[in-house]
Amino acid sequence: GQQVMQIPQYQHVQEGEDFTTYCNSSTTLSNIQWYKQRPGGHPVFLIQLVKSGEVKKQKRLTFQFGEAKKNSSLHITATQTTDVGTYFCAGLSNSGYALNFGKGTSLLVTP
């Protein structure tokens, strides 16, 4: 079945530095979603990308969907301590609405 790979597994940055996490799928994705999970919390939807080559921005967060719709990235500019958490990408499973999650990238930001 579809597998979603995500790197890096962990990232530790100083506040103000940039951060990027990458997601790759073994198959073409109809869309890709990004979620953020704070420590002890549940995943919270951030964004969905649908179109090939799509780029979306949310304040300091920039999301990209590859031209082949097999990879995606999330870039955070000038990280803040509030950005701490694990960022997951997720693609739809073959069965429909269920999501296949990447392993996630845990971001730690120190002041």
Add this chain to the structure above:
Amino acid sequence: GAVVSQHPSWVICKSGTSVKIECRSLDFQATTMFWYRQFPKQSLMLMATSNEGSKATYEQGVEKDKFLINHASLTLSTLTVTSAHPEDSSFYICSAPPLAGVETQYFGPGTRLLVL
């Protein structure tokens, strides 16, 4: 936005007992709900798809007789962990897409299960 609740938020039980976890969509109807399991520092793994009015669909490797799912109404799905063992200790999270078929999913706050 859409809200999904889960109850209980945490539970501690003895080995061999059964535990029921409820997942409710509070302001929308969901013909489909999903149950995930997350072990510490790991990703969410889909366990099963709960379908209102029909049997749940289980992912490969998930025992349907151990993890009983009942989608009683358009706003409620329950997961019962039967004869729980310590290895079943995990974070169980449900999610639901709004009835309109939007692919975005809303997650419940999760239930932390500890089996002693």
